[in-house]
Each structure stands twice: as structure tokens, then as C-alpha cells.
Amino acid sequence: MELNTIHEEAIKLIKEVGEFIKIESQNFNSDKVEHTGFNDLVSYVDKEAEKRLVEGLGRILPESGFIAEEGTSTKTGETYNWIIDPLDGTTNFVHGLPVYSISVALQQDNEIVSGIVLEINKDECFEAVKGSRSRLNGKSISVSKNTSLSQSLIATGFPYYNFDKMDDYLSILKFLMENSHGVRRLGSAAVDLSYVACGRYEGYFEYNLNAWDVAAGAFIVQQAGGQVSRFNGDSDFIFGREILSCSPDIYKELLTIIQNQWKLKH
Incomplete structure (x- = not known):
């Protein structure tokens, strides 16, 4: 599959998982939060979101492996590996603060060739693919021109x-x-x-x-x-x-x- 197609399919999947996280946030039960280390929280939402991402990305690019925060898959791809954070900002999520995201990158050999960050509450999808300018919800973006x-x-x-x-x-x-x-x-x-x-x-x-x-x-x-x-x-x-x-x-x-x-x- 061509890289741009892989990228677009991944965006669709990430938005679907983002909807799952958004729905879960409305009735989230903080009693189900696990403490995997000091101030290191993980919830059933993290784990389920990662499971859905791994399964979906595996269908999009079957030969790919995964570097994923919750360890849903330890498969290593010879050429392609997805680097996944299913819920970046879990502490915010647990406390009901509206800044958290899904982060997914595709690594080809030792080079990142696709990056997607979905900020769930504002429904903002930041993304870039090799050879193209970064975009926010489909519109080109650039870093600040401020010089001071x-x-x-x-x-x-x-x-x-x-x-x-x-x-x-x-x-x-x-x-x-x-x-x-x-x-x-x-x-x-x-x-x-x-x-x-x-x-x-x-x-x-x-x-x-x-x-x-x-x-x-x-x-x-x-x-x-x-x-x-x-x-x-x-x-x-x-x-x-x-x-x-x-x-x-x-x-x-x-x-x-x-x-x-x-x-x-x-």
C-alpha cells in the first residue's frame, strides 16, 4: 500500500478510537485506574484504545510491528513499526482535564515517515507524512515566525x-x-x-x-x-x-x- 494511503487510513482509525475515548470520558470510573509506578497512571481506556489501534493498524499494514506504551503487541517489523501512545495525558483524563491525545507515528527502518496526533477534546488532528507539509484538520501549518x-x-x-x-x-x-x-x-x-x-x-x-x-x-x-x-x-x-x-x-x-x-x- 502507498504511504499516503496508509497515512489516511491511519487517520480514520485514530479518529474512531478518539470517539471511543471521548464517550468513555463522560462516564469514566476513576476507581478502575491502575498505578504502575509513582504518579504513573493507566486506565482500562488506555488499554482498550491501544488494543483497537494495534488491531486496526495491523490490518492497514500487516507486516508492521509495534512500539506501544501499554505493551499490547511486542511484534517487531523488519521494515515498518508503529509507535503508539493510545492516551497521552492519562492523568488529565483521569482528573477530567480536557487536554489529552492519541499519538501514532510510523517508522520505516530508522526514519519516521508518518505522524498523527489527535487532540480529542478540541477535535484537532495534527498530521504529517513524508514529503508533505504538516496539517491541522487538513490545512497547512507552520511553526511561529517570532524571532525573539x-x-x-x-x-x-x-x-x-x-x-x-x-x-x-x-x-x-x-x-x-x-x-x-x-x-x-x-x-x-x-x-x-x-x-x-x-x-x-x-x-x-x-x-x-x-x-x-x-x-x-x-x-x-x-x-x-x-x-x-x-x-x-x-x-x-x-x-x-x-x-x-x-x-x-x-x-x-x-x-x-x-x-x-x-x-x-x-
């Missing part, structure tokens, strides 16, 4: 279980609070990245992330003209556990700020 950090809005994610770099992190936040339009923390990395892609944020950074948190959103940022890296500037951000994503005009400035405060490990 002082006029920029920055997003991040607060540490929730690994606090060994807390002082460095707070130093970065302090600087940004004093030298930008402010810092936001929505609770879904995939949404944060998508908002960089469409220019709502100028930049986003976070650490202690997994591939399923960032793969789709980072690709969408890149296809929208943005830059993405780890805190040390290299490109291993999908599996590198940390990410900086922003418009090209503030990338070097924001990277320098992070590096000046962060105890980088080379």
Missing part, C-alpha cells in the same frame, strides 16, 4: 517521578519566566509538540520521555519547519529521553539557555 525569546511562549512538562535534576530544571524555568511571555504545562507531550508545529508555542522542552510520547509530534514539528533535538543538540530525541522543539529563530537561544543550566552527560 522575550516575545515567545514556551511549553514544558514537569517531572513527576524522577526528581534528580529538579534544581537544574527549576533554574531553566526561572530564567524563562523572567525572560519570555511565560511557561505552560498542559500535560500531554504530543499536544505540546503539535502546538509548536502550528505556532501556538514558540518552543517546548521536557525530559524523562519515551518514544511514544514524542515520535509523532516531533515529526509534525519538523515537517512544519521547526527544529528538534536533545538537550545536547544531537538528533537522537525519539529514544533519547529528552527533547527540545522550537521554531528555528529561537532554537539556538533556547538550546543555550538549557545547556547553561543543565548538567549535560556526553
Whole structure:
């Protein structure tokens, strides 16, 4: 099947699963939430959504494997692998806060070739496929043209279980609070990245992330003209556990700020 067709079929499936999550949110029973680690929540909605995604994506591309948060499938594809977060922002979902998403990327060999993030509450589908510009609900998007950090809005994610770099992190936040339009923390990395892609944020950074948190959103940022890296500037951000994503005009400035405060490990 041709890549654009695979991409469009995946969007249809993701929207169907998004409707399932939206319906479940209306009568969600928080008593059924599991704690898989400190502040690490998972619900039956996460698991069922992932099951539906794995089954559907497996039908679209039978030879594909999966890197999925809840471990529904451990199949590894020789060429194609889907990287899936069935509900990015589970803590928001559990508490009834309306920022959570489905994040799905398709990796061909070692390259992401398709990325889809569906923000469920606003019904916003951010997506990109190799060779094309990123889109939001079918319309082309691009990163912010703002050239000044002082006029920029920055997003991040607060540490929730690994606090060994807390002082460095707070130093970065302090600087940004004093030298930008402010810092936001929505609770879904995939949404944060998508908002960089469409220019709502100028930049986003976070650490202690997994591939399923960032793969789709980072690709969408890149296809929208943005830059993405780890805190040390290299490109291993999908599996590198940390990410900086922003418009090209503030990338070097924001990277320098992070590096000046962060105890980088080379």
C-alpha cells in the first residue's frame, strides 16, 4: 500500500478510537485506574484504545510491528513499526482535564515517515507524512515566525517521578519566566509538540520521555519547519529521553539557555 494511503487510513482509525475515548470520558470510573509506578497512571481506556489501534493498524499494514506504551503487541517489523501512545495525558483524563491525545507515528527502518496526533477534546488532528507539509484538520501549518525569546511562549512538562535534576530544571524555568511571555504545562507531550508545529508555542522542552510520547509530534514539528533535538543538540530525541522543539529563530537561544543550566552527560 502507498504511504499516503496508509497515512489516511491511519487517520480514520485514530479518529474512531478518539470517539471511543471521548464517550468513555463522560462516564469514566476513576476507581478502575491502575498505578504502575509513582504518579504513573493507566486506565482500562488506555488499554482498550491501544488494543483497537494495534488491531486496526495491523490490518492497514500487516507486516508492521509495534512500539506501544501499554505493551499490547511486542511484534517487531523488519521494515515498518508503529509507535503508539493510545492516551497521552492519562492523568488529565483521569482528573477530567480536557487536554489529552492519541499519538501514532510510523517508522520505516530508522526514519519516521508518518505522524498523527489527535487532540480529542478540541477535535484537532495534527498530521504529517513524508514529503508533505504538516496539517491541522487538513490545512497547512507552520511553526511561529517570532524571532525573539522575550516575545515567545514556551511549553514544558514537569517531572513527576524522577526528581534528580529538579534544581537544574527549576533554574531553566526561572530564567524563562523572567525572560519570555511565560511557561505552560498542559500535560500531554504530543499536544505540546503539535502546538509548536502550528505556532501556538514558540518552543517546548521536557525530559524523562519515551518514544511514544514524542515520535509523532516531533515529526509534525519538523515537517512544519521547526527544529528538534536533545538537550545536547544531537538528533537522537525519539529514544533519547529528552527533547527540545522550537521554531528555528529561537532554537539556538533556547538550546543555550538549557545547556547553561543543565548538567549535560556526553
